[in-house]
Each structure stands twice: as C-alpha cells, then as structure tokens.
Amino acid sequence: MSELLKFHFTPADKARPEEENLHAQVSTDVTDVIKALQEQFPGAVTDVSVYAGEHTVFVARENLLQVCTALKETLGFTYLVDLAGVDRFQEDAPRYEVYYCFVNLKAGKRLRIKVRVEEDDAVVPSITGLFKAADWNERECFDMLGIRFKGHPDLRRMYMPEDFEYYPQRKEFPLLGIPGSLPLPPRTPEGELTLDPFAAARSGSPVKSYQEPAANDEK
C-alpha cells in the first residue's frame, strides 16, 4: 500500500426487528441439513442465524472444506450459486466475511454458509477443488476485497489491472478512486504504453500504441 487510507463513515441504522416473512419459501427451511452438519462436525458450525425465515450457517474457517465436501457428496448440495465477500467494518468483530450459496437441485433446498475472517489474516481456503464455479467468484472477491483464497489455482485480479495496488470495495477506498493509481493511455501515438494494464498478460515489453501487439509465437 502506497498510501494509508481512512474511512469516515456514518453508523448504519439498527437492523429491523424480526418479522414474519410472507415470501419465505419451503426451499429456505434447511433445519435438517443444519442438524446433520452439527452432528457430523461438532464445533464446525459456530452459529446459526435466522432472519426472515432464512437460515444462515456460520462455519469456522478450518472446517470449511470438510463442510463443503459433505454438502456436495452426502447432502446433495451440488450447485454453487454464488460466492462473494462482505466488508462488515466493525471493530469488535472479524471484519471480512465470505458467503456461499448452495442449492440442492433434487430436494429443492437452499443453504447459505458464511465464513468470517480477521482483517490481518484474511485467508480462506479455496473450494475450487470441489466446485469449479467458485473460480471466478473467488478471483472477484480477491480483486475487490483482498481476501486471499488458499489453494486457488490462478488467484489473479478479475476486473482491475493486475498492477493495481488497492482493493476498491473496502470501505476505506474512496468512491472516485486514488488519483494516479490507474494509468490512462498516452495522448500521442509515440507515447510509451509503459503502464499497460495488460502487460502481465502479454508478458512482453511495451510497444507503440499504433503497433499491433506481437502474438505469442512471434516473440
């Protein structure tokens, strides 16, 4: 980090009181699955919260791979719908959170799992070995929040240039970005594309902007 960032924020409103969710469906009621997980891995499920008729299972980081393996192979949750990170920005709790949404297509059930990690140790085991769909989602989460996924085969940035040194969805990152952190192209054709965001992908020296980049077999 070349510059220390600070977030000036307004505390959020209090959560709304629990009320009956008329839209909650049978598919979100997964008490039997949670019970099976608690019996199979004692201590892995740290907390279960219910909000608006939907269950959320909090899993310890050490047990994430075991839990996901069991979900996929014995409990039938073969479809990973979504995976993303959350910056909670609270001082008294682990700052980052990664959530996983699974679907059991045969039983028609949905399950949400969350893993919380501290800011100074934001590493989560990668589940790409179990669910290939997690690949790009984990890269996106790494790109936006800086959470590292241990065991990911190709943990590069997803959206931002590969030499970008900030994580834009962290709360302290200013909305309009850091001036000068993202390079613009030169204004003249002869200018050097030294700050090329694709330089790592091309693995070559910068070329003039009016020239074609060399193909891999031309180098």
Place this chain on the structure above:
Amino acid sequence: MDSATGYLTTTVDSVVNWARSNSLMPMPMGLACCAIEMMAFGGPKYDVGRFGSEAMRFSPRQADLMIVAGWCSYKMAHAIRRVWDQMADPKWCIAMGACASSGGMHRCYGVVQGIDNFLPVDVYIPGCPPRPEAVIHALMDIQEKIRNEYSIAKDYTSGPQQSTVAPINPGILTSDGRTTAGGV
C-alpha cells in the same frame, strides 16, 4: 464528362472535402447501451446511408470516424487509444452519450470521467442514451466541420483574407468555349 463535352473547374479543397464528408466510415466502438442506439443509427429506419456513412468499418485501418458509444473503463481506455492510433489520418471522433462525454452516472473509480481525457473529441452528444437522430445530427456536424477545412497553408486566424486576384468563377467550360454559370 469527358473532353468532348467539356470540363469542370473547382478547388481541390472543395472536391476533397466533399468526398471526405460524404463517405465517412464509422468505426463503431460500442461499449454499452449506447451501442444499441448506434445500431439503429446504422439500420434501415434511420438510414445513415443517406449521409454516406452506412459502411461501418470494424477494422481501424479502413475507418475515419470513431463513435465511442458507452462508458469506458480505465482498462478499456488503452484498447480504445490503440484502435484510435491505428486509424489513418484524417480522422474524427464522436463521444456518444453522457458516459463517454463526462463519465455520466458512473462517477466511480473504474470509469474514465470523459473520453476526452485520452482522445481528441470533435462532437459530444448528450443523452442517456441519445436517440439515433442525435447521432445523425452529430454526424452532420462533423460533415460541416470537414467542409470548412482548408488544405493550403494560409493564415485564417484573422479571418478570410481579401485576395488581390480576381476570384475564379467556377463553371463548366464547354468544348465550344462557352462558360455556363453555376458552381459545384
């Protein structure tokens, strides 16, 4: 018209500007929803072929007008600049829509706040997205700009200078020596 029927006098600028302005070949740099309107602009209903610009050229080497339609991220800016530099001179640029002109509603870290940060823009079109008529109007503005270009080095900064030579009245000189009235 051949030598048997006569010939036509004009200036090189008139002919070149007439040719350039009526055969602009757009390079469609469609980045977002504005590109849908740009397709309508090129399609049969709005029929930009009436202005000689119906031939969209996806190769920058064959295009002379770039229409940047949509919001442009910092990563894409490098690709756009490369395409722009590969286009042969003379070339013109239209920033289509609020996002290309100023960043628009994408006031955030990843979007360039106006493509004039790295491209020389000739015409800006407001709108989100602009209607195809607005794009046609921008094209007509570019045509107007081309028709007023001069190729011979002359100081026009203090306005058109009065020539001491009598102006040549353009007309058609027929083979029997008569001059018919009328310009180009």
